[in-house]
Amino acid sequence: MPRLAALFTPERADDVVDLQTRRLLEDRFEVVWAGAEHAAGPGSPGKPPALDPAALPGLVAGADVLLTSWGTPHLPKSLWSDGKGPNVVAHAAGSVKNLIDPVVLEQGVAVFSAGPRIAWSVGEYCLAAMLTLARRLPRFDQAIRQSGWKQTTFRGHELAGAKVGIIGASSTARALITLLKPFGCDLVVYDPYLTAERADQLGVRTTTLEDVLQSTFVSIHVPNVPETKGMITRKLIEQLPDDAIVVNSSRGPAIDQQALLEHVLDGRLYAALDVYDPEPPTFDAAVLEAPNLLLSPHIAGDTAEGHLALAGYVLTDVLKWLEDGTRGPSFVDPAAWSIAA
Incomplete structure (x- = not known):
């Protein structure tokens, strides 16, 4: 029976390993669980403790599989130095990457990541943000709280049939594309690595960054690499149509945050925003009170159901890999390392 080392604390285990996955782990592996002593x-409040790096050698010794998560320290090359x-x-x-x-x-x-499972949670966040802002719900909410009622100065809009520009064809973008299909949107994507064949499979059309930023809705899904830093410039932001909705759930440095704000x-x-540059952000009162701005603390991929599914998601692919070498959706392709998030 292969040996698996779970390299996270019991608190994190409760966060990412559901009961069914625990049973599967114990059935298919000799499991070494990190304990509170590690x-x-x-x-801190709301954040499980991290694993002590000094505990790694003892926990990893003799393991065939390492199960990791948030709070797992960097795995040094020395763990593989003897070739075993x-x-x-x-x-x-x-x-x-870290x-x-x-x-x-x-x-x-072989490396596996639950990123594609988290992507679905992010996709739901992006769809929710688009609908919330399109229907002007924060403005209506504010009006009610100020003893108002029906508004005559603004009206909500529909997502159905709208042009939606997507920057980056990452797994989060693909999740959003799937969720948008029932709305019959005109989906345009800018991603220099997206082939025409893959775009056709996704049901989108590829275009330039400039054209994407002529959309009524724009959602950003790029990795944190040098090529994406500042890619959405002040000039491009100025070219966005009036009343356009911009959703950023990927990386704060991808867009000129000051220009967007x-x-x-000014109401245009x-x-x-779920991500910022820097994090956490510091905003003045005008930003915090803006009714046309939704702010969340980097939680687009953070849901109760999503977290509990993470270990099971990667474990399913690991078992297939061990059985016959099948590369499931969580397999990390070494060839795509340079452009991965």
Whole structure:
């Protein structure tokens, strides 16, 4: 029976491993669970404690599979230095770029990430933000709270049939595209790595960044790489149509945040921001009170159901990989490392 080391504290295990997955783990692996004694500290309110890096060698010894998540320290190359390290790293969280070095993949270690499962949660957030702002719900909510009633100066709009511009064809973008299908939107995507064949499969059309930013709705889904930093410039923001809705759930540095907020504050644009530059942000009262701005604390991918599904999501693909080498949706392709989130 293969040996699996769960490299996160009991509190994190309660967050990302549901009961069915625990049973599956115990049935298919000899499991080594990290305990409270392996924590780096007490943690903080609402945030489980991280694993102490010093605990890694003892927990990893003899393991074939490593199950990781948030709070797992960086896995040093030394864990594989003798050529006998774990064959699989299964990350019950998103990006693995801060977890492992790419040289580990070059050594033939199979890496899996629950990013595609988190993507669905992000897609739901983006759809919710679009609908909320399109229907002007924050403005109506504010009016009611100020003893108002029917509004004659503004009216909500529909998402159905609208032009939706998507920047980046990542897994979160693909989740949003799926959710948008019933609305019959004109879906345009800017992504230099998206092939015509794949675009046709997704039911979208590819276009330029400038054209995407001529859409009524714009959603940003790019990785945090040098090429995406500041890609949505002040000039591009100025070219957005009046009353356009911008949703950023990917990376704060991708857009000129100050320029966007200026257009939000003068009432020309609507925006939903879940990520910022820097994080956490510091905003003045005018921004905090803007009724055409939705602010959330980097939680687009954070849902109760989504978190509990993460370990099971990657474990399903790990078992298929161990059985016959099948690359499931959570498999991290070494060839795509440079453009991954």
